[in-house]
Amino acid sequence: MPHAIKMQDKYGKDGFVALLLESQGLDASDIPGFMWKRFPTNKTWLSTSGDAPFQMTGGGLPHAALVGVDGTLLWEGNPNGAPKKIEEMVEAELKKSKSGWGKGAIAKKARGLLYGKNAFVDAAKVVADALANAKDDEKEDLEAVAREIELRREAFKKAPKVLSEDARYLEGVKAAENYAKWVKGNPEWENEANAIVLDFQRPEIVKELDLEKGLKKILASAGDKAPTADLAKSLRTFAKKNDGSRMAARATLLAAAAEFDPNKK
Amino acid sequence: MTLSRLVRGVGMVVVLTTAALAQLKVGELVPDKTFAQMLNSDGRKSMAELKGSPVLIDWWGNH
Structure with missing residues (x-):
């Protein structure tokens, strides 16, 4: 866990996420206190509900897995045995996030705009323009990018509400303002975003x-x-x-x- | 509810539970998972919403 905390400090601003899953039965209500006392500067994301997207392979802790920007498993094992290797993979993935990836140059460009810059409008335009004349093998990937744009946009659209539900209003305001900035250029998305920003001005x-x-x-x-x-x-x-x-x-x-x-x- | 429907239903639950806890190999797509409670997040709460970010999942315990 200390390595995950260090990595969050080092790469968090670039989009990396260290996600901690408690797996030895500590009560969910005790997790915030435990972490605050033991690791007061911790900024990792902490699931307190015991959820995991898949079962870890191997026998016991410490255990970690690295998920790539495209959602595939890149590595799994004891993090204490491979800190340098993990950091190198993270750095490569952060580069990939900025440059994009895909079956063709256009899908790659759109993902670069989407994940590297949160340029939702530009990414959507690149995909829409290309879809009209795309060949079958490219079309499938472009349609996947279109779905990814919607999924990411919806995630950031609802983030201010999620943060507000946790009484993290200051972060909610910032998330709303960021979302409004990222969807500028699409009137429908802009209207939605402005309403979210305005909501924080209620007395x-x-x-x-x-x-x-x-x-x-x-x-x-x-x-x-x-x-x-x-x-x-x-x-x-x-x-x-x-x-x-x-x-x-x-x-x-x-x-x-x-x-x-x-x-x- | 007929017995066969009940058996099918239980079977489906078993399959879904097994799928949710499946182990993965390198190169396989990580299943989506929404986390009910998440501290320190930026408002995103599922693996699907984290696409585009490298994610280090760290299983930990206090023992």
Whole structure:
């Protein structure tokens, strides 16, 4: 796990994702506290529901698998035995994401626009223009790219809502603004995106956004260190003061995580 | 519900469960999976939505 955390810090800004799956039965409610106490700067994505897309091969931990940008399995094994190899593969995949891939030059170009730049409108135009005259073998891949454009666009369109459901409104605003920027040039998509951005200007959301800024200040006081009893106390006080708000509920969860004892059995 | 329908239904559940937990070989497509709860994500919550990103899946435990 420490290697995954380091890789998230190193490559996360470029689009890499380290996805952690708890596999020894730790209660989902204990995972945030466990991670915060043991790895206070952790930015990896953490599934707390015990899900896995496939069963790991081999007998035990540590265990990891690298999934390529096209969704295929590239490597699986003990990450402690191959950190350099994994990093080299990740770097190659990040390059592939920027340049694109596919059965022809046009599919490759469209995927480069889509995954390398989030240029949804340009990618869709490249595919639409090419589909009209494509041969059968190219057409299949171009139609796949068209589906990928829709899937990725829908994912980023709903991201602000997903983040808001977790009371992460500040990140929700940023996700909405990014989405609006990425779909500029398509009137229908732009209208949808503008409505999502405007939704964050509702009075009740503006209030939550202000509260979240206050909560962030409390969290920032902990710096990069493991949460202390004092921090938990500050979070409890914030929750009590703002009782009834979404941010109070979030502060309560954070306080419980800060109070978690990682040595408990 | 007839017995044969029930048997078919149970069989389908077994097949789906087995498929969901199948092991993979290098080069095979990773099945889609939506994660019910995800911390630190950018709002995407499934393997399909992560297409275009290299993803290191790390199985971990605290024991």
